[in-house]
Amino acid sequence: MTLPGRTAETVSAPTGSPARAHLLHTGNLARYREALADGVDRVARRVATADRPFTGITPDALAPRVAGIDLDRPLGDAGAALDELEDVYLRDAVWFHHPRYLAHLNCPVVIPALLGEALLTAVNSSMDTWDQSAGATLVERHLIDWTATRIGFGADADGIFTSGGSQSNLQALLLAREEACLVAPAADARRDLLPRLRVLTSAVGHFSVQKSAKLLGLAPDAVVTVETDAQRRMVPAALRREITRLRAEGLVVMAVVATAGTTDFGSIDPLPELAAVTEAAGVWLHVDAAYGCGLLVSPTRRHLLDGVERADSVTVDYHKSFFQPVSSSALVVRDRRVLRHATYHADYLNPARMVEQRIPNQVDKSLQTTRRFDALKLWLTLRVMGPDAVGALFDEVVDRAAGAWELISEDPRFEVVTRSPLSTVVFRYLPTGRGRELADAANLYAREALAASGAALVAGTTVDGRHFLKFTLLNPETTLEDVGHVLELLAEHAGRYVRERTATDLACQVG
Known part of the structure; x- marks a missing residue:
C-alpha cells in the first residue's frame, strides 16, 4: 500500500538499508524492470548470434573461471553481475533453440511459457497451500483436469504437477506400492510383503523405474524387465508369462510400467494389449508418457496413445513435447482416491479440518511441500496458442x-x-x-x-x-x-x- 498522493513508482527504500534496495517492493520497480530487461536483451543477443549450439568448451577450461569468483565480494550491480555471467555461462551455454542441437529430450521453448516463467518467479507463489497460492491452485487443478480429459480419464481423475518424469514415476510407484500393501495392513505383514513386491517394465524403459524401486525400499531385484520386439516395444505375451512366473514363486506384482516414448528409441508399448493383461491380472498399470505426451495434442497422431485411458496412472512431461521450460511435468491418476497415499496433515500447514472446510491444499497430494507455479507456463501457452x-x-x-x-x-x-x-x-x-x-x-x-x-x-x-x-x-x-x-x-x-x-x-x- 502506498501513502496518499504517492504512486508505487515513487516510494523509495528506507535509508540505511542498502540490501533492501534489491528486494522487489513498491519502491524499486524501476530497478526490477531495468534488471530484467537487461537480462532479456542479453539472452536475445545470444540467441540472435548463436551460429552453433555449443562452443565446445571443456569442463577443465571453464572450471577455473567459475572457481575464481569470490562469492563473498559482491559486485553490487546487476549489470556487472550479468557481464560476469556472460563469461561463465551465457557465452558457453548449450542452446536448445539451435536447429543443430539434436542430442537429448530438450525442446526449444515457446514465448508464452517464457512470459509465464517471468510472472511466476516474480509473484513466487508456493503451491502447497491455498493461503500461499489462491488462484494458482485453481489454475493448476484446471490444467490437471484438462490433461486427464485428453488422456481419456473420467470425472474421478486427478493429479499433481511435479518437477519431472522421474518424480512423476516415483510417485506413481509409491501409490502402486501402497495399494498393493492394503492387503497387508498390519505392520508385520507389510514388512514381510515389501521384499516380495515386484515391478515389471520394458527392457528399454527409463532408469527412473529402478531408482524409484530403490527409494521405495523394495528388494534389489524388485524391477523385472520384460522382453521387447524388433520395434523395441514390450511384448504382451512375455508380460503375461512374467506375471504368471512371479506369482508362482510367491511374489507380488505391484505394478507394470509401460512406456509411451522410450528415451533411446521413441518406441511406444502396445498399450491396449498391455492394459488387457494388467486388467486380467488385477495389476496397477502405469504409463510413462513423459516423451510421448505430445501426442495428446497432435492433430494427426493421437491414435498412437490409444489405450492410455486404461492406465491407473500416467506421467506427462510438458517440458519435453509441449515446448515448455524446465520444469513442467505432471502425474495424472484415474482414481483420485489413490492420492491419499501422499497425504500428511501438519497442524502448521494443512490440518485435517481444512478438508472439511473444502479448502484446496495441493500439498495433500504432492511429494513436495514448497512447489513452483509451473502450471502457469502451460496455462499461458494454451491461452495464447491453443493445444492444436x-x-x-x-x-x-x-x-x-x-x-x-x-x-x-x-x-x-x-x-x-x-x-x-x-x-x-x-x-x-x-x-x-x-x-x-x-x-x-x-x-x-x-x-x-x-x-x-x-x-x-x-x-x-x-x-x-x-x-x-x-x-x-x-x-x-x-x-x-x-x-x-x-x-x-x-x-x-x-x-x-x-x-x-x-x-x-x-x-x-x-x-
Whole structure:
C-alpha cells in the first residue's frame, strides 16, 4: 500500500538499508524492470548470434573461471553481475533453440511459457497451500483436469504437477506400492510383503523405474524387465508369462510400467494389449508418457496413445513435447482416491479440518511441500496458442524424424535401427572392410569430436552391446538440410578416425 498522493513508482527504500534496495517492493520497480530487461536483451543477443549450439568448451577450461569468483565480494550491480555471467555461462551455454542441437529430450521453448516463467518467479507463489497460492491452485487443478480429459480419464481423475518424469514415476510407484500393501495392513505383514513386491517394465524403459524401486525400499531385484520386439516395444505375451512366473514363486506384482516414448528409441508399448493383461491380472498399470505426451495434442497422431485411458496412472512431461521450460511435468491418476497415499496433515500447514472446510491444499497430494507455479507456463501457452498449435509443432518434429530416418537408411555409410513413431533416430557410422571392427570406437570418437567443435550436438547409446549415435529431434526449426549437414560432419570425423587408426595399425605391423 502506498501513502496518499504517492504512486508505487515513487516510494523509495528506507535509508540505511542498502540490501533492501534489491528486494522487489513498491519502491524499486524501476530497478526490477531495468534488471530484467537487461537480462532479456542479453539472452536475445545470444540467441540472435548463436551460429552453433555449443562452443565446445571443456569442463577443465571453464572450471577455473567459475572457481575464481569470490562469492563473498559482491559486485553490487546487476549489470556487472550479468557481464560476469556472460563469461561463465551465457557465452558457453548449450542452446536448445539451435536447429543443430539434436542430442537429448530438450525442446526449444515457446514465448508464452517464457512470459509465464517471468510472472511466476516474480509473484513466487508456493503451491502447497491455498493461503500461499489462491488462484494458482485453481489454475493448476484446471490444467490437471484438462490433461486427464485428453488422456481419456473420467470425472474421478486427478493429479499433481511435479518437477519431472522421474518424480512423476516415483510417485506413481509409491501409490502402486501402497495399494498393493492394503492387503497387508498390519505392520508385520507389510514388512514381510515389501521384499516380495515386484515391478515389471520394458527392457528399454527409463532408469527412473529402478531408482524409484530403490527409494521405495523394495528388494534389489524388485524391477523385472520384460522382453521387447524388433520395434523395441514390450511384448504382451512375455508380460503375461512374467506375471504368471512371479506369482508362482510367491511374489507380488505391484505394478507394470509401460512406456509411451522410450528415451533411446521413441518406441511406444502396445498399450491396449498391455492394459488387457494388467486388467486380467488385477495389476496397477502405469504409463510413462513423459516423451510421448505430445501426442495428446497432435492433430494427426493421437491414435498412437490409444489405450492410455486404461492406465491407473500416467506421467506427462510438458517440458519435453509441449515446448515448455524446465520444469513442467505432471502425474495424472484415474482414481483420485489413490492420492491419499501422499497425504500428511501438519497442524502448521494443512490440518485435517481444512478438508472439511473444502479448502484446496495441493500439498495433500504432492511429494513436495514448497512447489513452483509451473502450471502457469502451460496455462499461458494454451491461452495464447491453443493445444492444436502445440500439437502441430510436435507433429513437425515427428515428420522431420521420419525424413531423417529415410535419409540415413538410404546412406550406405550408416546403419539405422528401428523406425520410431516419435522423433528419435538411432544409427551409427559403419566402416567398410577391415575398418568395420573399429565401428564402436569410430562412433564414440565422432560424437566427441563433433561436440568439441560445437558445430552440432548428438546423443549416443548402446544397442545390443554396440555403440550407436542418436538424433532426438524436438526443434521444428531443424530442417533435413541440417540433418544432412550433421551426418556429413559425423561421417568425416568417423572416417578420419578409421583411416588414422588403420594407418597406425599397419605401421605397427610393418615395424
